[in-house]
Amino acid sequence: xxxxxxxxxxxxxxxxxxxxxxxxxxxxxxxxxxxxxxxxxxxxxxxxxxxxxxxxxxxxxxxxxxxxxxxxxxxxxxxxxxxxxxxxxxxxxxxxxxxxxxxxxxxxxxxxxxxxxxxxxxxxxxxxxxxxxxxxxxxxxxxxxxxxxxxxxxxxxxxxxxxxxxxxxxxxxxxxxxxxxxxxxxxxxxxxxxxxxxxxxxxxxxxxxxxxxxxxxxxxxxxxxxxxxxxxxxxxxxxxxxxxxxxxxxxxxxxxxxxxxxxxxxxxxxxxxxxxxxxxxxxxxxxxxxxxxxxxxxxxxxxxxxxxxxxxxxxxxxxxxxxxxxxxxxxxxxxxxxx
Numbered sequence: 001x002x003x004x005x006x007x008x009x010x011x012x013x014x015x016x017x018x019x020x021x022x023x024x025x026x027x028x029x030x031x032x033x034x035x036x037x038x039x040x041x042x043x044x045x046x047x048x049x050x051x052x053x054x055x056x057x058x059x060x061x062x063x064x065x066x067x068x069x070x071x072x073x074x075x076x077x078x079x080x081x082x083x084x085x086x087x088x089x090x091x092x093x094x095x096x097x098x099x100x101x102x103x104x105x106x107x108x109x110x111x112x113x114x115x116x117x118x119x120x121x122x123x124x125x126x127x128x129x130x131x132x133x134x135x136x137x138x139x140x141x142x143x144x145x146x147x148x149x150x151x152x153x154x155x156x157x158x159x160x161x162x163x164x165x166x167x168x169x170x171x172x173x174x175x176x177x178x179x180x181x182x183x184x185x186x187x188x189x190x191x192x193x194x195x196x197x198x199x200x201x202x203x204x205x206x207x208x209x210x211x212x213x214x215x216x217x218x219x220x221x222x223x224x225x226x227x228x229x230x231x232x233x234x235x236x237x238x239x240x241x242x243x244x245x246x247x248x249x250x251x252x253x254x255x256x257x258x259x260x261x262x263x264x265x266x267x268x269x270x271x272x273x274x275x276x277x278x279x280x281x282x283x284x285x286x287x288x289x290x291x292x293x294x295x296x297x298x299x300x301x302x303x304x305x306x307x308x309x310x311x312x313x314x315x316x317x318x319x320x321x322x323x324x325x326x327x328x329x330x331x332x333x334x335x336x337x338x339x
Contacts, residue, residue: 002060008052016045021052025059028186029125035194036122037089044085058128075169076129086123086162093119094154096197108148113140116154120161124169132168139164279325291330298326 003025011021017039019031039045048055097107097115104111117133117140124131143160147153280287283297304310305319312318 003056005053005056008056012045012048012052016048017042021048021055023186023190025055027055027059027127028190029122030127032190032193033089033122033126035190036197037092040085041088076171078166078169082123082126082129083162083166085126086120086165087158089123090116090120090158090161091154093197094157098151098154108144108153110141112153113137113144113157116140116157117161120158120165124165125172128172129169130172131165131170135168136161136165275328279328282321282325283329285329289329294326294329298322302326 008021008024011024014020017034019034019039022028022031022034034040034045037044040047094112094116097112101107101111101115114137117137120140121131121133121136124136139160140157143157144153147156280289283294283301285294285297289297301322302319305315305322307316307319310319
């Protein structure tokens with residue numbers, strides 16, 4: 001029985017961001033991509049309003065033609081949308097890995113490149129095309145050591161993997177139409193893939209929220225620092241980040257103070273260096289400690305460890321460390337760039 005355009009559109013409208021229409025049409029790679037990115041971050045789902053008839057055609061008439069077509073070695077044309085999707089999803093997968101799996105051994109040498117390569121290959125396998133998974137992963141493994149330890153490393157790794165995948169693109173071999181009996185194992189495989197992607201991220205969010213916010217703030221700060229020579233572009237990025245607040249005021253008629261939102265934004269964009277984290281440990285403070293709490297802790301510890309009152313041999317060294325930590329945190333609490 002052929003697939004219906006009406007049913008496909010209904011599923012697109014009801015559950016398009018999670019790929020229901022792609023599951024209906026037997027496009028499992030596309031469905032998994034939509035499940036993990038919520039419809040290509042919303043843009044891909046909106047674009048499909050004009051693409052669904054072609055998808056239905058591929059699932060119906062084209063399936064029979066593909067089985068009768070002789071094998072060909074010709075490569076599919078290069079698609080700029082597919083290539084951009086490969087780069088973006090590769091970065092997305094790498095960012096998720098950095099958030100949830102960065103405590104694993106050999107992370108930058110093995111875990112991160114494999115995650116980025118998996119994202120790139122998933123996009124390259126959407127529809128009737130695919131690519132060489134081994135060569136794509138090899139490109140990731142070769143590129144990753146060059147950017148070892150950088151929070152921006154998913155970008156060059158994803159670019160290298162996307163170029164490799166584009167160079168080795170090919171058509172998928174003809175396949176028989178999916179039967180109704182195969183729906184359950186297909187959903188089972190999709191569920192396992194979704195769980196493998198979301199479990200590390202979910203664990204990190206629920207059990208390590210502070211570290212997650214640290215990493216997100218570091219990434220945003222690093223991104224803004226890339227445009228230090230273009231102040232207007234940094235202002236544009238700030239405007240985009242404040243857009244949710246402006247939309248909220250538009251739909252609710254106001255009632256919120258922009259200064260409150262800016263304070264929240266300052267916290268999210270605050271740069272926490274390793275030196276600042278160490279200073280917080282020295283003064284036994286939480287990350288949200290106020291200036292008054294920092295000063296109070298410094299005075300108490302300085303009084304305790306002052307060499308004139310503490311006979312221990314390491315008192316002088318500890319006293320200097322406390323003083324340096326206090327100076328670091330004072331600089332941290334200077335007025336932020338958002339005014």
